[in-house]
Amino acid sequence: MTDNVIGDEHMLDINYELYKVFYYVATTLSFSEASRKLFISQSAVSQSVKALETRLGQTLFVRSTKKVQLTPEGEILFRHIEPAMNLIRRGESQLIESSGSGGGQLHIGASDTICRYFLVPFIGRFHKSYPNVHIKVTNSTSLGCADLLESGQVDLIFSNYPNERLSNLNHIEIVKEFQDVFLASQDFAHLKDHKIPLKELSREPILMLDRNSTTSEFLHSFFQQHQLDLVPEVELSSNDLLIDLARIGLGIAFIPDYCVPRSRTLFTIRTQEKLPKRQIAAAYSSQIPLTHTAEHFLDLFRKNAPAGTAADK
Secondary structure (H helix, E strand, C coil), X not given: CHHHHHHHHCCCCCCHHHHHHHHHHHHXXXXXXXXXXXXXXXXXXXXXXXXXXXXXXXXXXXXXXXCEEECHHHHHHHHHHHHHHHHHHHHHHHHHHHCCCCCCEEEEEECHHHXXXXXXXXXXXXXXXXXXXEEEEEECCHHHHHHHHHCCXXXXXXXXXXXXXXXXXXXXXXEEEECEEEEEXXXXXXXCCCCECHHHHCCCCEEEECCCCHHHHHHXXXXXXXXXXXXXXXXXXXXXXXXXXXXXXXXXXXXXXXXXXXXXXXXXXXXXXXCCCEEEEEEEECCCCCCHHHHHHXXXXXXXXXXXXXXXX
């Protein structure tokens, strides 16, 4: 009993509002921007940060005339405060839903490619069914989306799968299967109409997504499994740009089949070594219940998910 009392005495009784101000300054790295978002004066923001630093006995920000930066101590605190703030937001959203107002919000994380070529029709259908729901989409790579999910910034993500950043704490449902393809213009007509050995293809200029992507990890791993080195001609963060560069003959683009454009000048190259199929997965935290809104959104995909794959992975 005595130990519990001592533990309680060492807990810092700090007003939530101070942490809230800290969060907004940390996310914006601007005292003026934080004051605008919080609808309080910049002076009040500065005083709140100073009060928090005094209570914690730590300097949380490095201030200069040009910029604001988190100190190492500030970074540690922010890593804990950010998920807490996101949990509070999600709790508020669930309360709004339970009030029966038909409102609430849906916050999704997904890559530009998955958004444009896969999610848009589903978002459109969902909006027609639930017009009062506020929909927010945060774009990042599939690897980055896993980080958004980990920090609680989104309700669920749509990611290329496999994705090494998704942990055992994530519930994963497969919503689409796809095949990656090599796309080329008529400048590479000598590779058309027959299967090309991967070794021969490796000597051609390959255009692909940059290293900070599941697609890059996948293709590099595939080449390594066949004892080949992959040295891309170009690495970009956009599949649309890869298609544009393939169209002008700069190289051979490696892209998902669901975003291949209709074109008389572009064709897909077949390889002797068969590329494994990949999937698009919906993922959310197993430890935090999904909002009813997010469940309704997922139901759109469950009806059309590949047979036998809409389950925990």
